[in-house]
Amino acid sequence: MFEEGSVINELLIERLNYFIYVVLLMIGLHAMISKRNLIKKLIGMSIFQTAIILFYVSIGVKDEATIPIYKANHDPHGSHVEHGEANGLTGGVLYGPKALKKEEVQEYANPLPHVLMLTAIVVGVATLGLALALCQRIYQGYGTIEEDELLVKIERADARKSLSPIENSKTSSSRKSASQKPGLTKVSSVMKSSISTNPSVTKSKKAVTHKKQPKGKK
Numbered sequence: 240m241f242e243e244g245s246v247i248n249e250l251l252i253e254r255l256n257y258f259i260y261v262v263l264l265m266i267g268l269h270a271m272i273s274k275r276n277l278i279k280k281l282i283g284m285s286i287f288q289t290a291i292i293l294f295y296v297s298i299g300v301k302d303e304a305t306i307p308i309y310k311a312n313h314d315p316h317g318s319h320v321e322h323g324e325a326n327g328l329t330g331g332v333l334y335g336p337k338a339l340k341k342e343e344v345q346e347y348a349n350p351l352p353h354v355l356m357l358t359a360i361v362v363g364v365a366t367l368g369l370a371l372a373l374c375q376r377i378y379q380g381y382g383t384i385e386e387d388e389l390l391v392k393i394e395r396a397d398a399r400k401s402l403s404p405i406e407n408s409k410t411s412s413s414r415k416s417a418s419q420k421p422g423l424t425k426v427s428s429v430m431k432s433s434i435s436t437n438p439s440v441t442k443s444k445k446a447v448t449h450k451k452q453p454k455g456k457k
Contacts, residue, residue: 256297263290275386277374281367288363292356299352307347313339 251258263286270283378384381392 257294260290260294260297263287263293277377277384277386278371281370281374284370285363285367288359292359295352295356299349301345301348304346304348307350310346313337313343 267283267285267287267290271280271287274280274283374384377389381389383389383392
C-alpha cells in the first residue's frame with residue numbers, strides 16, 4: 240500500500256505537509272465565517288495567513304540545496320579561479336562572472352518565495368495590530384465585541400437618533416424655515432405692489448413726510 244512509487248505513498252507520505260496546510264487553511268476560514276466574536280475572527284485570519292505562508296515556503300524548499308550564494312567551487316573570485324591560459328587568454332587571471340551549468344543551478348534554492356512571505360508576515364502583523372486596536376475601540380464604545388450584539392446596539396442607536404426630540408425639532412425647524420422663505424417673499428412683493436398702486440396710501444405717506452419735515456428759520 241505504501242510502497243515506494245505508489246500513488247498513495249506519493250500523496251500521503253511525501254506530500255503530507257500540504258494536507259496539513261489545507262487543514263489549517265480550512266480551520267482559519269471556518270473561524271472567520273462562522274464565529275461571531277471579533278477576536279475569534281482575527282485568530283482565524285491569523286491561522287489562515289499562517290497556512291498560506293507555510294505553503295509557499297514549503298514550495299521553495301529543495302533537497303540538498305544551499306542558499307543562492309556562490310559555492311567555493313563556483314566562485315570566480317576564489318583561489319580556484321581559472322587562469323587565462325586555460326581559457327585561451329595569454330597572461331592574467333579571469334575574474335569575470337561565471338555561467339553555471341544546469342546541474343550546478345539545481346544546487347541552489349530559489350529565494351523569491353521566502354522573500355515574498357517575509358513581506359507577507361510584516362504586512363500581516365501590521366494588519367493584526369490595527370484590527371486589535373479597532374476591536375478595543377469598538378468595545379469601549381459599545382461594551383461588546385459580539386457581532387450580533389453590535390448590530391442590535393447600532394440599530395438601537397440609529398432608532399434613538401431618529402426619534403430624538405432635539406433632532407426632530409431641528410429638522411422640523413429647518414424644514415419650516417425652508418418652506419416659509421418663498422411664501423414670505425411672495426407676500427412682501429404683493430404688499431409692495433398693492434401699496435404702490437393705491438393712490439390713497441401714497442397721499443397719506445406724502446402728508447406724513449410733509450409733517451415730519453422741520454420748520455425753517457424766519
